[in-house]
Amino acid sequence: MSCPPPLWEQLFAAAPLAAYTNHPSGRFRTDFGPVYYRGRLTGAARILLVGQDPSTDELLGHRILVGDAGQRVQGLLRKIGITRAYVMVNTYLFGIRGQHNTQMARIALEPAILDYRNAILDRLADTNPIQAVIAAGAAARHALAHWPRSRDFTVIDILHPSARDEAALTASWSAALPAMLAAVTPDDDGVIDATPYGAQFRPEDSAPLPRFDLPFGVPAWHGAGGTRSQRSGDKKITWTAP
Numbered sequence: 659m660s661c662p663p664p665l666w667e668q669l670f671a672a673a674p675l676a677a678y679t680n681h682p683s684g685r686f687r688t689d690f691g692p693v694y695y696r697g698r699l700t701g702a703a704r705i706l707l708v709g710q711d712p713s714t715d716e717l718l719g720h721r722i723l724v725g726d727a728g729q730r731v732q733g734l735l736r737k738i739g740i741t742r743a744y745v746m747v748n749t750y751l752f753g754i755r756g757q758h759n760t761q762m763a764r765i766a767l768e769p770a771i772l773d774y775r776n777a778i779l780d781r782l783a784d785t786n787p788i789q790a791v792i793a794a795g796a797a798a799r800h801a802l803a804h805w806p807r808s809r810d811f812t813v814i815d816i817l818h819p820s821a822r823d824e825a826a827l828t829a830s831w832s833a834a835l836p837a838m839l840a841a842v843t844p845d846d847d848g849v850i851d852a853t854p855y856g857a858q859f860r861p862e863d864s865a866p867l868p869r870f871d872l873p874f875g876v877p878a879w880h881g882a883g884g885t886r887s888q889r890s891g892d893k894k895i896t897w898t899a900p
Contacts, residue, residue, distance in 0.1 A: 739844025
């Protein structure tokens with residue numbers, strides 16, 4: 659079960675939380691706190707994936723990309739032979755209300771939010787042998803476009819795993835597979851599957867999160883079998899065991 663190393667704990671503790679909790683737009687859902695990352699912070703990541711914002715399974719698991727979308731991402735990593743050499747961060751530390759629109763794009767560039775996000779990305783770039791950066795969705799593409807060091811890496815754009823148009827989503831991921839396979843060295847225990855996705859996601863296209871991605875004590879069924887929770891307003895999450 660994972661926990662951040664001390665130097666990362668210090669950086670996470672320096673997050674500009676007030677910039678989110680006191681934001682005049684009211685666009686951030688802050689009642690359940692921030693979510694910072696998922697994956698390796700030990701200097702072993704060859705893939706850096708940037709997403710958008712955490713939802714309820716992520717709040718409960720204290721890691722990003724845990725629910726159905728995260729399990730789709732895990733399946734994508736499995737297809738390119740990556741079982742552990744990855745790290746993921748979001749554009750925003752807190753969930754957002756509504757879609758990532760023009761207003762949110764402006765908020766993403768406010769100094770407190772932008773500078774802290776880039777500090778996280780800089781440290782990941784400095785401490786890992788990153789071979790490719792995956793931008794999952796419009797918010798991630800926007801964030802990486804404003805990270806000066808993104809030009810030093812192979813950046814691969816894909817639709818966000820929760821995109822509603824499933825045919826467009828699978829087509830996007832299939833189109834990105836060759837670039838990922840060309841850029842990234844698989845893990846020793848990885849098995850490459852270069853077969854394109856179909857028009858719809860199948861259950862076997864997803865993969866459960868490895869237990870070492872989640873904090874100690876998170877139930878074994880969380881991060882597997884789809885999304886396990888739903889929001890009821892800002893102050894209540896219903897968490898359902900199988």
